[in-house]
Each structure stands twice: as C-alpha cells, then as structure tokens.
Amino acid sequence: MRLILFLTGFGLAVAGGISFIMYFNLLAAGMTWTDYIHFTMRRPECYLFFIGWVFMFFGFIE
Numbered sequence: 651m652r653l654i655l656f657l658t659g660f661g662l663a664v665a666g667g668i669s670f671i672m673y674f675n676l677l678a679a680g681m682t683w684t685d686y687i688h689f690t691m692r693r694p695e696c697y698l699f700f701i702g703w704v705f706m707f708f709g710f711i712e
Contacts, residue, residue, distance in 0.1 A: 652709045659705025666699025 673690055681689070690696045 652711075656706050656709030659702045659707075659709055661702070662698045662705060663702025666696055666702060669693065669695045670699060 670690060673686065673693070673696075676689065677683070677686055
C-alpha cells in the first residue's frame with residue numbers, strides 16, 4: 651500500500667512540476683517573478699506538486 655501511495659504521489663508531483671516549468675514561459679513574455687508566483691498559486695494544476703509531495707511523505711512513513 652505504501653508503494654502505491656508513493657507512486658501516486660510521485661506522479662502527481664511530476665504533473666505539478668511540469669506545470670510550473672510550463673508557466674516559466676510567462677517570464678519570457680514579460681511577467682515578473684512576483685506575478686509568476688501569484689499566477690501559479692492560483693492555478694489548480696500547480697497544487698498537484700504539493701499534494702504529490704504529501705503523498706510521497708506518507709508513503710515513506712511506516
């Protein structure tokens with residue numbers, strides 16, 4: 651069960667991390683770092699990164 655939880659968390663973290671990387675293109679379009687952070691914190695797909703880390707953490711706990 652812990653392996654399934656870890657792998658699910660890993661998949662969610664990868665999906666969220668890809669979203670963060672994808673939105674880096676907005677910096678080249680003229681956004682500032684502050685605008686980038688505010689924008690990504692409002693996007694639901696970016697929350698997958700943090701939810702995935704929580705799942706992976708609970709996958710490690712015995």
